[in-house]
Amino acid sequence: xxxxxxxxxxxxxxxxxxxxxxxxxxxxxxxxxxxxxxxxxxxxxxxxxxxxxxxxxxxxxxxxxxxxxxxxxxxxxxxxxxxxxxxxxxxxxxxxxxxxxxxxxxxxxxxxxxxxxxxxxxxxxxxxxxxxxxxxxxxxxxxxxxxxxxxxxxxxxxxxxxxxxxxxxxxxxxxxxxxxxxxxxxxxxxxxxxxxxxxxxxxxxxxx
Amino acid sequence: xxxxxxxxxxxxxxxxxxxxxxxxxxxxxxxxxxxxxxxxxxxxxxxxxxxxxxxxxxxxxxxxxxxxxxxxxxxxxxxxxxxxxxxxxxxxxxxxxxxxxxxxxxxxxxxxxxxxxxxxxxxxxxxxxxxxxxxxxxxxxxxxxxxxxxxxxxxxxxxxxxxxxxxxxxxxxxxxxxxxxxxxxxxxxxxxxxxxxxxxxxxxxxxxxxxxxxxxxxxxxxxxxxxxxxxxxxxxxxxxxxxxxxxxxxxxxxxxxxxxxxxxxxxxxxxxxxxxxxxxxxxxxxxxxxxxxxxxxxxxxxxxxxxxxxxxxxxxxxxxxxxxxxxxxxxxxxxxxxxxxxxxxxxxxxxxxxxxxxxxxxxxxxxxxxxxxxxxxxxxxxxxxxxxxxxxxxxxxxxxxxxxxxxxxxxxxxxxxxxxxxxxxxxxxxxxxxxxxxxxxxxxxxxx
Numbered sequence: 001x002x003x004x005x006x007x008x009x010x011x012x013x014x015x016x017x018x019x020x021x022x023x024x025x026x027x028x029x030x031x032x033x034x035x036x037x038x039x040x041x042x043x044x045x046x047x048x049x050x051x052x053x054x055x056x057x058x059x060x061x062x063x064x065x066x067x068x069x070x071x072x073x074x075x076x077x078x079x080x081x082x083x084x085x086x087x088x089x090x091x092x093x094x095x096x097x098x099x100x101x102x103x104x105x106x107x108x109x110x111x112x113x114x115x116x117x118x119x120x121x122x123x124x125x126x127x128x129x130x131x132x133x134x135x136x137x138x139x140x141x142x143x144x145x146x147x148x149x150x151x152x153x154x155x156x157x158x159x160x161x162x163x164x165x166x167x168x169x170x171x172x173x174x175x176x177x178x179x180x181x182x183x184x185x186x187x188x189x190x191x192x193x194x195x196x197x198x199x200x201x202x203x204x205x206x207x208x
Numbered sequence: 209x210x211x212x213x214x215x216x217x218x219x220x221x222x223x224x225x226x227x228x229x230x231x232x233x234x235x236x237x238x239x240x241x242x243x244x245x246x247x248x249x250x251x252x253x254x255x256x257x258x259x260x261x262x263x264x265x266x267x268x269x270x271x272x273x274x275x276x277x278x279x280x281x282x283x284x285x286x287x288x289x290x291x292x293x294x295x296x297x298x299x300x301x302x303x304x305x306x307x308x309x310x311x312x313x314x315x316x317x318x319x320x321x322x323x324x325x326x327x328x329x330x331x332x333x334x335x336x337x338x339x340x341x342x343x344x345x346x347x348x349x350x351x352x353x354x355x356x357x358x359x360x361x362x363x364x365x366x367x368x369x370x371x372x373x374x375x376x377x378x379x380x381x382x383x384x385x386x387x388x389x390x391x392x393x394x395x396x397x398x399x400x401x402x403x404x405x406x407x408x409x410x411x412x413x414x415x416x417x418x419x420x421x422x423x424x425x426x427x428x429x430x431x432x433x434x435x436x437x438x439x440x441x442x443x444x445x446x447x448x449x450x451x452x453x454x455x456x457x458x459x460x461x462x463x464x465x466x467x468x469x470x471x472x473x474x475x476x477x478x479x480x481x482x483x484x485x486x487x488x489x490x491x492x493x494x495x496x497x498x499x500x501x502x503x504x505x506x507x508x509x510x511x512x513x514x515x516x517x518x519x520x521x522x523x524x525x526x527x528x529x530x531x532x533x534x535x536x537x538x539x540x541x542x543x544x545x546x547x548x549x550x551x552x553x554x555x556x557x558x559x560x561x562x563x564x565x566x567x568x569x570x571x572x573x574x575x576x577x578x579x580x581x582x583x584x585x586x587x588x589x590x591x592x593x594x595x596x597x598x599x600x601x602x603x604x605x606x607x608x609x610x611x612x613x614x615x616x617x618x619x620x621x622x623x624x625x626x627x628x629x630x631x632x633x634x635x636x637x638x639x640x641x642x643x644x645x646x647x648x649x650x651x652x653x654x655x656x
Contacts, residue, residue: 067484067485067507068483069461069482069484070462070463070481070482070484071461072461074439074441074443074461074462075440075441076440077439085389085437085439107528136440136441143622145557146560146580147603147604147647148418148466148513148559148560148603148604148648149510149560151418151442151466151512152466152510152511153486155462155463155465156481158463159481159484159485163484176441177441177462178440178441179481183382183392183417184390204440
């Protein structure tokens, strides 16, 4: 049961974000809107139980809760066949047009807009055609949130892109995520233009 | 009657406006949290020095002592000649407080250097407390440590409690480096609380952040834990303070971020996207569970910044599951479903909670009129109170082991510096200097 203050705080959120306002007010989870992809993470069976999940109430609604586990072995780890980040590089040549940066709205990990989806669709097509290409998806944030919060938000942005690519048919073991938070800004500046540039995902590529 | 009522109403209205304009309109108000301690006026007399060391060197040591006495919080410095109150400026200097008054000192410290031995003869209300002595090496870095230790002993003798001035701090240093990936280096450094004696702890070339100390059963910590991007994905690494080499701490897929260790080292909390979300995980080291436990997870929500209660039975963290970042507290009990108690109500964006070592308070960052300020939640009174009011953004508060000081970093026009704040006065002093952004500070716990 929420207190009056909690109701008031949620009402303020609802007022400020009209588009998400009602959902936020009622505490319901995000529902997919026509023509707009929310950050859906498709569910796959966990291959081996390397951790214990005890907060089952949220993940019990398996029809709606979808999530994509990270690959079992990270690049550069022992037992893995993918080398570490030093073997990955920024897109070059013809790949620049395919692995373009995608941007996010403030405090959001939603994949929105035709341009972003078009970039990711082209990326997905390339990765499906090149199964020996592996990518790091970096999640970055602007300077306004705290460093700590932005490190966590960065993981959500990177995972949103990863989830989109996997939903489009890319092998999940081809895509790894890195959160950089706001620790590697693209543009310095305390203005909307710099913030917009910094709220992004960018990619590093390795081809075996 | 009507005229009287009208006049009375006008008086109350005027009083209200007066109160509001000076009480809430003044952004430079400082709010002091009630502590049981009042500051003891203390003066450090002029240094007497023989020819074993230069006067200039002696002056540097005096400045270090002044800074230590000032930041300890329990003493207010007064000038030995004028008895005017002194305030510490950034990076170690002290100057007269322009708004201060004259105070007769209760404590007098007489520093003397003779044949390379430093003596600090200390008197309280005219009676001798102790003459603290230590040999000096003539090397500023080593002698700085000696001054910190002596200042700590003076503090303990006067106030009967440990001092924070001889503790170390960890922080992340971001430096521009055109040869580094992304043009930036991010390293873990350790320094004294005055920002000096700084040295790199993390492996050279590795991108690292979010350091914490790993307490030892006895003695000072000699290992640290931090996030290392060595192979690409951020992973928790453990490193010794004596050589800059680190190794992974635990095996779990995905990004491992924002570590926090319980005081008895039995549980490690961290944020991990093993399942594609920013989830709060716990790794137990006391046999509760061999594998990491996915403790808090909400679809579409970001969890961050876990912090343990001193007893290790409760955990606080940030989650935006309600639509805005709020701070929640819950019991750590794997046998039942976590019940989250939301403790922040006043503001919309509340992050970076850190639990005080005495368990009574939570410091955190809250966006207040567009500025990220330090707030404190009092568990006993169940109140939220703003602690800082100046116009610089603040982040990552960390409690000192005495629960009376907080260190945090500011962020202003892409510069980030470390500040030390004493709750008794709510005054903060800058302790970092030099190139680079200093962020994610952590305080060395007491040696056991």
